Amino acid sequence: MxxxxxxxxxxxxxxxxxxxxxxxxxxxGYDERSGEYVILYLGKDTAGVNEIAFATNGCQDTVVLGSVxxxxxxxAGIDEATAIMHxxxxxxADAPEKxxxxxxxxxxxxxxxxxxxxHRSQGGEEELHRLPIASSCATEETK
Numbered sequence: 001m002x003x004x005x006x007x008x009x010x011x012x013x014x015x016x017x018x019x020x021x022x023x024x025x026x027x028x029g030y031d032e033r034s035g036e037y038v039i040l041y042l043g044k045d046t047a048g049v050n051e052i053a054f055a056t057n058g059c060q061d062t063v064v065l066g067s068v069x070x071x072x073x074x075x076a077g078i079d080e081a082t083a084i085m086h087x088x089x090x091x092x093a094d095a096p097e098k099x100x101x102x103x104x105x106x107x108x109x110x111x112x113x114x115x116x117x118x119h120r121s122q123g124g125e126e127e128l129h130r131l132p133i134a135s136s137c138a139t140e141e142t143k
Contacts, residue, residue: 007064014063016053016070023051024120026128027112029105033136038066039128040109046121048077054109058137061102069106078114085110101137108133 003011024044030037036058043051052074054066069088073081085107092103108131116129 007068010064010067010071011060014067016067016074017055017063018053019055020051020053025113025115025117027109027114027116028128028130029108029110029112029133030130031101031105031133031137036062036105036137038062038105038109040066040070040106040113042113042117044117046078046117048075049073049081050075054106056105058102058105059098061099062105062137065099065103066106069110073110081110082114097135098137101133101135104133104135105137 019039020041020043022044023041024046025042026039028037028039036056038054038056038058040054041052042049045051052070054070056062056066069085072084072088076084088103089107092100095103112129112131116126119126119129
């Protein structure tokens with residue numbers, strides 16, 4: 001399989017990788033079976049995704065998907081970013097199991113961060129929001 005220049009760029013120099021110092025929302029998508037996770041940070045703006053960062057202990061596929069997704073939603077309104085999340089879910093539905101799980105880690109972390117941002121903006125003191133993924137990164141080929 002030939003990789004596009006864009007994918008190679010995200011692989012070699014991931015965008016938005018790291019953490020925000022004072023986030024408005026923090027979400028974790030995690031795989032109970034493999035122990036892999038993505039932690040995603042959102043800025044304090046409840047109307048849009050003006051600041052976003054992620055980190056992971058996952059594989060290179062997870063890093064690339066996190067980089068691509070965060071670039072796609074950066075600068076978008078919350079509703080638009082949520083629509084992008086759902087569109088990405090549809091696009092990877094037919095992907096190999098491992099890529100679906102990597103994508104689910106990223107998208108679940110984003111959803112959890114949105115929930116945390118909402119809770120905090122309503123006065124909640126939740127430090128972060130954690131959601132497990134439905135599938136697993138630990139496929140038969142990775143065992």
